[in-house]
Amino acid sequence: MPEPKRVWNPPNPYLTEHRELLGEPPAAALEVYEDESQSILSRNDSPDLGFRWSVNPYRGCFHACSYCFARPTHEYFGFGAGTDFERKIFVKRNAPALLEQAFRKPSWRGELIMFSGVTDCYQPLEAAWRLTHGCLAVCLAYRNPAAVITKSLLIRRDAPLLAALAREASVSVSLSIPFLDEDITRRLEPGAPTVRRRFETMELLAAAGVPVGIGVAPIIPGLNDADIPGLLTEARRRGASFAFHTILRLPGSVKAVFLHRLKDELPLRAAKIERRIRETRDGRLYDSRFGRRHEGQGVYWKTVERAWEVWTRRLGFDRDEDTAPGPSTFRPPPAPQPEFFFS
Helix, strand or coil, rough: CCCCEEEECCCCCCCCCCCCCCCCCCCCEEEEEEECCCEEEECCCCCCCCCCCCCCCCCCCCCCCCCCCCCCHHHCCCCCCCHHHEHHHHEEECCCHHHHHHHHCCCCCCCCCCEEECCCCCCCHHHHHHHHHHHHHHHHHHHHCCEEEEECHHHHHHHHHHHHHHHHHHEEEECCCCCCCCHHHHCCCCCCHHHHHHHHHHHHHHHCCCCCEEEEEEEECCHHHHHHHHHHHHHHHHCCCCCEEECCCCCCCHHHHHHHHHHHHHHHHHHHHHHHHHHHCCCCCCCCCCCCCCCCCCCHHHHHHHHHHHHHCEEEEHHHHCCCCCCCCCCCCCCCCCCCCCC
16 A cells, blocks of 8 residues: 655745644645635636636645646645645535626626636546536536646546537647656656556547547656657547647746655656756746746757657647637527416
């Protein structure tokens, strides 16, 4: 039986005190909190992202990916960006109802909604809470386009729903698969499914008529850039029709969490990987400026980008149909008609 995950969090910059544990840290048990948010749509103002609206039925993520850029969002609530982000999970139990309220506003124009802007919308809690399923059902009822990014196998359950949404409006699913090596995956994404099963999920969704692609995200310089040919080749074989990649982002406390995990899990490679990251960030570990967060620099990163260009062209990803949005499909369902009774 594997050793249980132990509590470890970097200092929270929003708190004036930080507790240091004496002795062996306790096991990090799962805790579920109900989020009483009064809205579900989050607006994105960053020019680095290709969407304006996102829906996140959960905060925090059990997948525990060491590099997750969303970890600092937990610090706003007084928690830590380490194991707290992975085990103290918020659920927005009214998410589907809140989404329908947003759709019924006269100001809503049926824009694309991204699921998983800051957390995996199909993480294990979805099996019981079914909040993402409910939100996607609302999208189908209103014919509102959607896109999903996930690592989870739970999305298989919603293949018929997603296929219907693809027919009635539009939807795309990106399977996040950054590594070919299963051992590396277990070390840096300990709560996520295996690589093999993610590719199986991709194939199942494609066979169901759901537009599906691969997200090689993040590319960690010096660790998984050599996986690009193998990942893209297998994704194409499994039915992927598009592919995207991003460079590693280490905002705020993510830097401490990632380096801590890297040194614990890959001690012989950690120094080289950190050096490569700095090489692609002009000597820094991260550049937070708009327009730079997703862009690497230097000769090494140009080599990575060249490899991406060559393999996407060779496999035909660059020839796939245009994914630019067409005319809006958004249609509110008809309001219930009043019933009249005559005696």
